[in-house]
Amino acid sequence: MRNTRAIQPIFELAKAGRRGVVPPPCDVPTTLDEAIPAAFRSDVPPSLPEVAEPDVVRHFTCLSQLNMSVDTHFYPLGSCTMKYNPKRNERLASLPGILDLHPYQSEESLQGMLELLYSLQQMLGEIAGLDAVSLQPAAGAHGEMTALKCAAAYFRDQGRPRRKVLAPDSAHGTNPASAAVAGFEAVTVKSGPDGFVDLDDLKAKLDDETAVFMITNPNTLGIFEKNIRTIADMVHNVGGLLYLDGANMNAILGIARPGDFGADMMHYNPHKTFSGPHGGGGPGAGPIAVRDILAPYLPAPIVAFDGRRYRLDYDLPKSIGRVRSFFGNTGVLVRAYCYIRTYGPKGLREVSENAVLNANYLLSRVKHILPVGQGDRCMHEFVATASKIKAEKGVSAMDLAKRLLDYGYHAPTVYFPITVKESMMFEPTETESKETLDAFAETLFRITEEPAELLHEAPHTTPISRPDEVRAARSPQTSFPE
C-alpha cells in the first residue's frame, strides 16, 4: 500500500519546467531595474526542485502517513503529555480575526486578542498561585531561561548578584542548559533511591551564592516531592528562589498550586498541559508566572487593562528586556485559552484526576512486567526499568520500545530520567481509555515473552528499522546534494 515513489526526496520528483503555484502578473509599470540595481541581484534563483502541485500534495500526504501521531496512535511518551489536541481549538485559532493579525497593528484593532491574552495571563496566574505572568517565552526551555534572567536581575538589583543555579540529577536537560545560557553556574543535586531530592545533598550545596533551585514537581519520576515545603524553606532560608519546572502541571491542575507550595517562579508548557499540538517537534510556548517580587523584571510588554481598554504595557523600567521578537507564540496561547475555557475550574481538576488515575492504573498493570522503583503510586506518569529483563534476557529498554512500534503503539520515553537505568517513562494522559491501557499492558507483557533475537531487530513492520546513527554522525549528510 505504501507509495514508495511519492516518498522519495522531493528533489528526485522534480523535472525542469514543472510549476506549482504561479504568482500573478505584475500590475505596476515599475521595472525590475528601476526597483533594484543589478549589482544586488543574483543571476539565477536558488536551485529549488521544480514540481507540480499534485506532486507536492501526494508527496507530503504520503510522508505524513509515515508518522505516528496522537490522532492515530496511543503515544505514552513520558514528560511530553501527548494528549488529544481538540479540533475545535484548531478551527477557533484559525478564525481570520484571530489568525490574520499583524504584530504591529494598532491596539485599537486588537482589542479582542488583547482581551484573550489578558484573561490568559489572569488564568495562568490563578492556576499557578503566582502574581504576574509573561506570555512571551516561546517554549518551556525558553521560559526557564527567561525566569532565571529575572532572578539574576532581582539579585543584581539587591546589590548581591548570585552565581549558582541548582537542579536535581533527575531534572530535564534543559534545566542546567538554561542555567548556563542565563549566565549561571549549573550545580547538580542528588536525588535519593526513592526519587526524592536528597535533602542532605541539597543542604550541602545551598549557600549564599545560590540564586535558584530548579525543581520539577511532580518530578520526572512522576512523584510529588513530599518534602516540597521543607525544600522551599531551605532555599528561602539562604535567600534563594525556588523555580518550578511546570512540564508536569498536567498532574496538579486545581489540586496543588506551585505558588502555594513555595515556588517563586515557574514556566508552563501549554503544548503539553493545555493541549497545543506538538507539530512534529514544535511549536510550543513557555509562559512564566512569578511572585510579585519578580514581576518588575518580566519581559515587556505585558497586557494591561484599565477597566475599559486593553493595551500593551511597555513601562517596565526594570525589565530584563525582550527574549523574543513580537508578542510571543500567540497561536499556541490561543489554543491554551480555548482549552482552559472548555474545561473550567471543575473540569481542569478532572483532567488531572483522570491523568493520575490512568497513570496509576497503567502502573498497576505494568509493574508485574517491568519493575517500577517508586512502588505502587505515581502522579501522571511513572518510570519503569528494563534492567531486570536486560540482565536476564539481554533485552534493553530500547528493544522493548522498538517492538511496541510493531504493535501500533508509540514508545514511552526511554533513557530519561538519567537517574534510572534502562528507564521507560510512561505517561498515558487522561485522553485514553481503560480499554486502550489494558490492551497496551497486555501487548507489553506479550513482548517481554518474545524471543530476544526478535526484539533486538525490532521493529519489523515499520517503513525502516534501526537506522545506523553512528554512520549518520560520522560523516553528516544533512541536506540533499546539489
Added chain:
Amino acid sequence: MSYLFNTPDDQRAMLAAIGSGSLDELFAQLVPADSRLNRELNLPRALTEQELTEHMTSLAGANVAATQKPCFLGGGAYDHFIPAAVDALASRGEFFTSYTPYQPEVSQGNLAVTFEYQSFVTRLTGMDIANASLYDGGTACVEAVLMCMHATNRNGRVVIAASVHPEFRQVVETYLRDLECELVTVGTPDGIVTADDVAAACNDQTACVFVQQPNFFGCLEDVEAIGKAAHAAGAMFAVSVDPISLGLLKRPNEYGADIVTAEGQSLGNPLQYGGPYLGIIACREEFVRRMPGRICGETVDRRGKRCWVLTLQTREQHIRREKATSNICTNQLLFALRATIYLSLLGPQGLRETAELCARKAAYARGKLTSNTRFAQRFAAPTFKEFVVRDTSGEVEQLLADAERDGYFAGIALGRWYPELADSFLVAVTEKRTKAEIDGLAAALSSATASNKRTPAHA
C-alpha cells in the same frame, strides 16, 4: 466532559484495581495536605463547543484582521500569499499531533520533511548546514552570536548594526547582559551601515559583526564590504536575511557570510499576532558542531535502506546538559514543514517571481507615496520590499490612525525604536498588494494631508 474517557464505572474499576477507595483517597496519598488546594480554582465556568465558538467569534470580531484592510505593515512579519495546499497538508493530524522524532522508525515523515527543509535552507542561503529550526528570527540572531563567541573564542564584544530589527537587537542584548559581553551598536544615519564604521567598532575581542539584509528599513546593505571588514578584524560575519528576498538577491555565501539567520514567517506561515514563527539558521560546514538545536541527517537502516535520523545529538541539552550549545528543546517544526511545502509549491521560478513582484510593487509604492510633497523617502539607499517614508509635517501617529480609519494598515511608526525617526514610518509591500491598493493608500495619505492643513499641526 469533552475529551475524557473514564466513566464513573471505569473510575470505580480502576480505583479497585489499584487498591484505592476514591480519587480523594488517592490524592491524599500522593500530595501532602499542606500543599493541596482546598478550594476550586477561580476560573470562568466551562463552555461547550458551541458556546466557546460564539465567544471566540465575538473576540475575533473585536479585532480587525490584516486581511480586512490592505496591509502595508511589515517590520519582520509579512502578509504574503499562502497557497491552499500549505494549509491542507500541514493540518494533517499525522504532522500536527506528532512530536520530536525520538523514534525514527515511526517518524520518517517528519524526518524527511526536516531533511528537505534543511536542504531548502542551504540552497536559499548558500550555506552548508542548516538546523531543524529555532523559535523565531530574534532568538536565531542570539544563537548565531553565541556560536560566533564559541567558535572564535572571543567573548568581549559583538558589533551589530542599528539597522538590524530593533527587537532582534533587544533579544541579543537581553541574552548578552549576563554573559559579560559588550554589545556595540553601529549607527546608521543614512539607513545603512558603512564598512568603515564597522571596522572602527571592532576590536581584537570582537566575536562577530551582525547585520541584516535587507535591513529593518528595507535598505540593502553593502554586505560584501561589511563582511570583509568583519573578517579583517578576525570576527565572524553573521547576517539575518528575508528568505523571500533570496529569490532575487545575492546569496549570503556570495558575500562571505559565516552564519545566516532569518525569520521564516514569510514562507507560508500566518501572521497570528507574532507567532509561532520560524527561526532559520544555517552556517558554513566548519561550525556544524557549534550549531544549536536539532539536526536531521541521512543514513541507512539495518536493511540498508536510505532513511533519516536526528544526528550530532551530543551538542544538545538532553545529552550535554549545561555544556550544550543551546538550551532549545521543542522547536518549530510545524512551521518548517509549512515553509518546505510553500517553497516546493513556488519552486525556483515562483520564488523569483514573488521576490520580483515585491520589489517592483514596493518601488512603485515608494514613488507614488513620495510624489506627495508632504512625504519624502527617508533614505536614499536601494530597497527591497520595504521603505521608510518621512512625514515632513511630523504627524506620524495621527497620520497612521487616520489612514487606518480610511481603511488602510498604512505602516509602522518608527519613533518607538528610533527617536530620531519619530517623523518617519515603515511601509511594506508584498506581492499581495495590488496597484489599486497602493494608489488607494497614496490617496488616503493625501487626504490626511488635506485635513491636517485645515487644522494646522505643531511643527
